[in-house]
Amino acid sequence: MLQGGVLAITDNVVLSLNEVLNVVRVVKNEAVEEINPMIVTQASSLSSLPVDSLSIDLVTLISKSSDFSGDKLFEEFSRVLKPGGEIFIYQTSDVAKETVKSSLERKLLVTGFSDIQVVQKAEIQSFGIKGKKPAWKIGSSFSLKKPVKSLPKVQIADDMDLIDEDSLLSEEDLKKPQLPPVGDCEVGSTRKACKNCTCGRAEEEEKVQKLGVTMDLENPKSACGNCGLGDAFRCGTCPYKGLPPFKLGQKVTLSNNFLAADI
Incomplete structure (x- = not known):
C-alpha cells in the first residue's frame, strides 16, 4: 500500500x-x-x-x-x-x-x-x-569497485630447453673497440706535433724548419695553389700548415707569439 x-x-x-x-x-x-x-x-x-x-x-x-x-x-x-x-x-x-x-x-x-x-x-x-526521481541525493558519493586484473602466471618446466644468451654473440662482438691513444695529434688541442707523433705532422714541421722559417718568409710558392688560403684549404703534407693566409709571391710576416714555443 x-x-x-x-x-x-x-x-x-x-x-x-x-x-x-x-x-x-x-x-x-x-x-x-x-x-x-x-x-x-x-x-x-x-x-x-x-x-x-x-x-x-x-x-x-x-x-x-x-x-x-x-x-x-x-x-x-x-x-x-x-x-x-x-x-x-x-x-x-x-x-x-x-x-x-x-x-x-x-x-x-x-x-x-x-x-x-x-x-x-x-x-x-x-x-x-x-x-x-533518482533514489540518490544530489551531492551524494559512493565508491566504485574496480575489477582486479591479475597478471597471467607463466609456468616454466624444468625440462624446457633454454638458450644461452652468450652463445648468440660472435667473436667479433666480444672484441673490445680500440680507442686512439691519448697523445695522438688528431685528438690533441694544439696544432703542433705531440710527443711520439705517428701521424706525420712531426716530419712536416721538420721540413718547415729546414726551409729556414724566420720572421720573414720570402716568395712562398705552392704546388697546388691553395697554400695561401689557410689551413682549411691546405693539403695534409703542406709545408705552410699552421701559417696564416698569404698571397703567393708576397712576403709573409709572422708574429712573435707564433714562433714562441707552446708550454
Missing part, C-alpha cells in the same frame, strides 16, 4: 478527491482509498509549492492546458519529492498531440527525472506521463 504523502496539483478551480484517487490508482495499480492527498488548485500562477522538501512520495499534475507548469514548477516537483518518489502528469485535453508529449518528456529529463514513459489506459481519457 502507498505510504507517505500525495500531492495533487491542478489548474482547475475545483478538483474532486475521487478524480485524484483515480489518477493515483492508475499510477500505483493498488488500493488507494486510505490516502489523504494534499490538493493545490489554480496553481498556474505558482512559482513555488507550500510543501517541505523531500516530504512527498507521489506528485500528480492534472491539467487541461498544454503549456501549464513552467520549468520553475518542475524544479519544485523535484524538490518536494523524496528520493525514489514518482511524478505523474495527467493531460485532460481532448487533443493529445505528440508535440505536447515530447515537451513534457523533455521537461522531466531536464529536471532530472528518470524512467519516463507515456501511460495510455482506458481509465484515463487522454494520456499521462510518468517519471521517477
Whole structure:
C-alpha cells in the first residue's frame, strides 16, 4: 500500500478527491482509498509549492492546458519529492498531440527525472506521463569497485630447453673497440706535433724548419695553389700548415707569439 504523502496539483478551480484517487490508482495499480492527498488548485500562477522538501512520495499534475507548469514548477516537483518518489502528469485535453508529449518528456529529463514513459489506459481519457526521481541525493558519493586484473602466471618446466644468451654473440662482438691513444695529434688541442707523433705532422714541421722559417718568409710558392688560403684549404703534407693566409709571391710576416714555443 502507498505510504507517505500525495500531492495533487491542478489548474482547475475545483478538483474532486475521487478524480485524484483515480489518477493515483492508475499510477500505483493498488488500493488507494486510505490516502489523504494534499490538493493545490489554480496553481498556474505558482512559482513555488507550500510543501517541505523531500516530504512527498507521489506528485500528480492534472491539467487541461498544454503549456501549464513552467520549468520553475518542475524544479519544485523535484524538490518536494523524496528520493525514489514518482511524478505523474495527467493531460485532460481532448487533443493529445505528440508535440505536447515530447515537451513534457523533455521537461522531466531536464529536471532530472528518470524512467519516463507515456501511460495510455482506458481509465484515463487522454494520456499521462510518468517519471521517477533518482533514489540518490544530489551531492551524494559512493565508491566504485574496480575489477582486479591479475597478471597471467607463466609456468616454466624444468625440462624446457633454454638458450644461452652468450652463445648468440660472435667473436667479433666480444672484441673490445680500440680507442686512439691519448697523445695522438688528431685528438690533441694544439696544432703542433705531440710527443711520439705517428701521424706525420712531426716530419712536416721538420721540413718547415729546414726551409729556414724566420720572421720573414720570402716568395712562398705552392704546388697546388691553395697554400695561401689557410689551413682549411691546405693539403695534409703542406709545408705552410699552421701559417696564416698569404698571397703567393708576397712576403709573409709572422708574429712573435707564433714562433714562441707552446708550454
